[in-house]
Amino acid sequence: MRSLLVTGGAKGIGRAIAELASAQGYFVGVVDTDQEAANTVAASLNSAKAYAANVCEADQVASVVADFCKDAGGLDVVVNNAGILRTGPLIDHDPADFRLVVDVNLNGVFVVAQAAARKMREAGQGVILNLSSINGTHPSPNCGAYAAAKGGVVALTQQMSLEWGAMGIRVNAIAPGFVDGGMSSPFYADPNVRNRRASAVPLGRLGTLEDIAQTVLFLASKQASYITGQTLTVDGGVVNSVLLQLPRE
Template identity: 50%
Template structure:
């Protein structure tokens, strides 16, 4: 039976990834540091194994993998946190917490599971990044820096581990209606303003991300590695199109001969 482990799988995007993987016939391991949410997720989703661990602890992640009793076909590094604030006001503790969970957690989990996957000779890792790691955003400097670093780490891992039979990719969600963004989109005004900016005209769902993760992790993507798949309805490409622009300029050049 195919199997998948997702970190931070008790809530938000991770929980949706666990649900979709279970629906698709995977045996699923859910790693999370929130015991109550973990037990709730594992009891609601079929064919799941709750694995209580923090991605910041090598010992806990090693024990979690042992407890799963199977080297997963797909490992999803999804656990992530954000601490908002302008850089000049961000405490060193908040900076370190974000780097520790997002970046170091991805390194710890990936290196542990990669050794087990390499022993088998196959495996796939998907790292959840963010469009905030592609372009800087408001008051999210620590978060964006970790996501950008995970993107480069993904390339590095794909380079080093390809000959071991492993593929490593990243997936950058855009404006997602759920998870840690729930406080933004529960405000009707900001929900509308943001939705209008997305080229395809809607916010992303947790399921949009889950389905893309399953594609990238599975054999359907067997020749894709070191790639960052942006799942954002086109928002990251729309920065220039969203700048104010006088309509008069669009008539300039009309009627002139152009080669």
């Protein structure tokens, strides 16, 4: 049985990844700071276990990775999904808040990926998948800290793929666009925002949690065995659509 560990697996996209991985026959580890919610998700799946850890804390992460390897008999796939969003204009952004966003969204990816890669190196194989965002390559108003961290995830993914390819480890990132769920739920609760955003997407709709989970599971699969160092944008075409908004003649 292949095994997959997902951080931030208690809610939103992480939960959808845990559910799809379980449906595809993986033993799933659900890591989260919200232990109760992680327990609920794990209890609802076939072969799964919940683990409490903050991705920024290297000691907690090392012990979760060690426990998971014992429980699952190894670590095939790790998904760095845990993330937070704090919005506001950079001119007023509290530096402590900026640091927190970078800590969870970027440093947390490094801490978990490093602990996982040390185990994967022993096995000579593994897959690491990092959740970035279209904000990592396309700035948007009030998302400065988040955009900086998510851009860092793209660069870190490329760097890890370079350093760890010879160990048999593939590393890729996923850049979701407008996702109808998870941390964006409060935003899309406003029907005006929903409609304006959905109609700006060339495919004509917001993304679903499952759209992102399916991409993650594809990149984890043997079908993606020659793909590494890439960031796959999953946005219904929205970041390519700027010229669609402008008249040609």
